Amino acid sequence: MVIRKISPNLALDHQVSLRQAAGERIVHLGFGEARLPVFPGLVERLVAGASRNSYGPVPGHPGVLRAVAGYFGRRALPTDPEQVIVAPGSKALLMALQFVVPGDVLLPAPCWVTYAPQALEAGKEVIPVPIPAECGGVPDPDALREAVRAARARGANPRIVILTAPDNPTGTTATPDLVRRICAVAEEEDLLLVSDEIYRDLVHDPGFEYLSPAEVAPSRTVVVTGLSKSLALGGWRIGAARFPAVPMRQDVASVASEVWSTLAGPLQEVAEYAFDEPAELVARRDADARLHGALARAVQDIVVKSGALSRPPTGGFYVYPDFEPLRAQLARHGVVDGASLQDHLLTRGVAVLAGEHFGDDPGALRFRAATSVLYGNTAELQQEAMAAADPTTVPHVADALAVIERAFTEPGSGR
């Protein structure tokens, strides 16, 4: 065991709680949660699934495996149900994969906070590779090739690359060209691609040309997904994976059988309904994606207006600003790196997570802002944001955006 520290999310939550207890207003952009109410049809299926109190097959009941296979089939990935598994969260599947696939792990830097600790837990080395200028969620293809060769030259065994599209933390989505270039490196260097597509259904622009590496390199790509983000079901813990072939599914099921047995029966009933993608659910999901896009772009606009940089967000509910152009002004206030920028913004009423927590350069003035928390903390406020033609004009949303604008656009003025 390797990692035994308090997570940066929890540490930030604690700081926010202390400030709130002292009467401060904090716009908390630190937590990557969809923060929307449960769609009623999902609750109906949860109830219908209550009688599923038997253990059942480890990978999942035939119905849910068929549904997940159909979901991938509609995304240009023809899938046999035997290639599929469901689990209590895609995180559990990513962890099991680390246990069954040998070799060290290449990660885009920055990337989601959990990939590196999981790789370390499985006794692997983590090899960070910078993301390209266009978008995050993938390593720069040339840098990837170099990193693989350099690692091999010093005796490491890089075999796995994790990709995320749309990406957490950058809120951007790899272009088809980039995906093809990554797949080409994977073929050349014999790497397994793990494509985390948990935000796939939250691409903001329905016209965006999404390409999964599983389409380009089907024999060497595992796809993981889940309902936590696209259906705002983080607390229900439903994940799924699609393997290039049945044996790897069996290996992961073997780990599953020793760790979590299977996804809870009632949640398998939910998953079967959700992965079948009935029209009413898809309508809600698409509306949510538009809402996420509107708020991510609103925060992006504030970033740009403040003189900072940020790749335009294209999916999910994140913006990843870079305050490098304001380094001189910020330095006058003691802000010299990501950590001090995070602290500085917190004193100005906005909680964010510095880039170093995502494996980015600690010296960079970068951080992730999760924009979905802007919808509000109650189902009522969230419904209001969902119902609005322009959610940025809903009073509680506009109010929070104003706090962010003050914090970002006068970064050196103190308070």
Added chain:
Amino acid sequence: MVIRKISPNLALDHQVSLRQAAGERIVHLGFGEARLPVFPGLVERLVAGASRNSYGPVPGHPGVLRAVAGYFGRRALPTDPEQVIVAPGSKALLMALQFVVPGDVLLPAPCWVTYAPQALEAGKEVIPVPIPAECGGVPDPDALREAVRAARARGANPRIVILTAPDNPTGTTATPDLVRRICAVAEEEDLLLVSDEIYRDLVHDPGFEYLSPAEVAPSRTVVVTGLSKSLALGGWRIGAARFPAVPMRQDVASVASEVWSTLAGPLQEVAEYAFDEPAELVARRDADARLHGALARAVQDIVVKSGALSRPPTGGFYVYPDFEPLRAQLARHGVVDGASLQDHLLTRGVAVLAGEHFGDDPGALRFRAATSVLYGNTAELQQEAMAAADPTTVPHVADALAVIERAFTEPGSGR
């Protein structure tokens, strides 16, 4: 990763399916599941918990931690909620414990099928220790001391002992005297005790004096439990653990945060209700325990009548016969070990799991019979068995018992 084979349960299920497809009637005593309907109050809480779609704290919401602490408090184990965690099954918690606690693992032989693969998964050595004559679920105390010393002498590092009471596979429950003797060895040899008490509320005799090692050796005992057995909720995946102190809880929570995040919100609501032990739920649970006892004793009677041996079952829903006294008769039919006895009984219409799958001597003529499957495969049949004053006389139950009696009492007659 160490273990990548099909589980003996699944292999047996497959054999049973083939025979059933060929028109044979098989009484399937191979699967350790409570096989009873869900209590309606639990379904109500599942529905009430549907709005819990946020991630929430990794160890569990304050309400469920308070409920679990209260549950242990009513069992002479005063507990701070900070000592507690809930998870998708106690299996996940047992696995996380293997990751966070260093040292090799001592197991009673026989014991539950999952302890050894988990220990191997965590890179540990497994040291089996025979159970005493009185009951299973604990190693013989003197043999335990010897095994620890012998293991240390050859360079191993035995530090963890797993206990199960009531026990799977033997259906017996460690006596207070045995528990005290095990705790004394643990003190002498500085061992951590992991007490798997998932069958605790299914002791058949309400007057049985149950002693948890956590009462005797509180600073060195972890207790794990769950609702899969006592409330027939295997498919809902709800487990809990109580640690001797907060730091170990934090270490396990750290693994949880990288593997399964947290128990699904709706199931936390269920767990809060269940661990609070309302009277109506306790009444159902106690009735289930009596039912389990009645059927386990009925099968035990058949075993004894057949001339075989078996420790009288005292908890859960298992009987663990030893056909050693019939070895000569069985040998004439090619039955010379556990595997051939399992095959032989299957040809006679009864599916059981040979002792070797639980870490017992492969040459021994021992097997586990899970008696809870006798209630029937539908909620209607199960209700009938639950409602009967003497469940052994309910037609479908009596019929299955007759099949078992034929298979066990004429073991050498072929068919």
